[in-house]
Amino acid sequence: LVSRKVKSDDTVLDIDGVRIGGNSLPTIIAGPCSIESEEQMEQTAAYLAGKGIKILRGGAYKPRTSPYGFQGMGVDGLILGNRVAKEHGMLFITEVMDTRDVEIVAEYADILQVGARNMHNFALLREVGRARRPVLLKRGLSATIEEWLYAAEYILSEGNNEVILCERGIRTYEKWTRNTLDLSAVAIAKKETHLPVIVDVTHAAGRRDLLIPLAKAALAVGADGIHVEVHPSPATALSDNEQQLDFAGYDQFSDALSSMLKVP
Numbered sequence: 001l002v003s004r005k006v007k008s009d010d011t012v013l014d015i016d017g018v019r020i021g022g023n024s025l026p027t028i029i030a031g032p033c034s035i036e037s038e039e040q041m042e043q044t045a046a047y048l049a050g051k052g053i054k055i056l057r058g059g060a061y062k063p064r065t066s067p068y069g070f071q072g073m074g075v076d077g078l079i080l081g082n083r084v085a086k087e088h089g090m091l092f093i094t095e096v097m098d099t100r101d102v103e104i105v106a107e108y109a110d111i112l113q114v115g116a117r118n119m120h121n122f123a124l125l126r127e128v129g130r131a132r133r134p135v136l137l138k139r140g141l142s143a144t145i146e147e148w149l150y151a152a153e154y155i156l157s158e159g160n161n162e163v164i165l166c167e168r169g170i171r172t173y174e175k176w177t178r179n180t181l182d183l184s185a186v187a188i189a190k191k192e193t194h195l196p197v198i199v200d201v202t203h204a205a206g207r208r209d210l211l212i213p214l215a216k217a218a219l220a221v222g223a224d225g226i227h228v229e230v231h232p233s234p235a236t237a238l239s240d241n242e243q244q245l246d247f248a249g250y251d252q253f254s255d256a257l258s259s260m261l262k263v264p
Ligand code: PEP
Pocket: 033, 059, 063, 095, 114, 115, 116, 117, 138, 168, 200, 203
């Protein structure tokens, strides 16, 4: 179902007037790694809305390496993320980690995110396939392209055609980046499937100083958009403080990409 052999034209999502894929301008999804507080979300949404960003991200359920790391605000985070996004005329995307939470997350989020660690969670894939919300599906940490596309197939096979693929880097022997951004996967996903493809430069790089060149490269190989983490004060963030951009950093990022984000 994900193949271009089945559907040759690009799938274009229209989520409350926000278009993703096809000939639409590249979509930017931005916001903090974790939803931490009202002040943090309010400042971030106000800033990003002012930059023309239409999709606000923020994790309420966090897949942390350590069980002692900040696990997210849960339902309170969903309520906060939804409210702040709506106040600023934005869509809200957040991760769902557990089949038991799909219903509540779908109530507050405009787009459901399946994270890299859950790409192989087939029960979750089926469950979001039954939800009436678009799904952003991240590529697993060590998933082949084929496994990633089959994971998308699980969602479509349950009747949900609104899937966005997201390349977020894979694990290799390389240590100078957190993950290795696989641009070939982006080009292949664009060629072999009709689904929109977004590149998460933040989790791919794991370091702020590479986000501009990686985002440019992603758009150059045909990505339909970029996913980037932005936090008012990355140094004090409760997760991913090495890689989130502050507002000045995002100003530079959007200036550097501006010619690629507009109609020529
Ligand atoms: C995230 O986007 O919040 C996240 C945890 O990313 P990933 O699943 O790609 O690691």
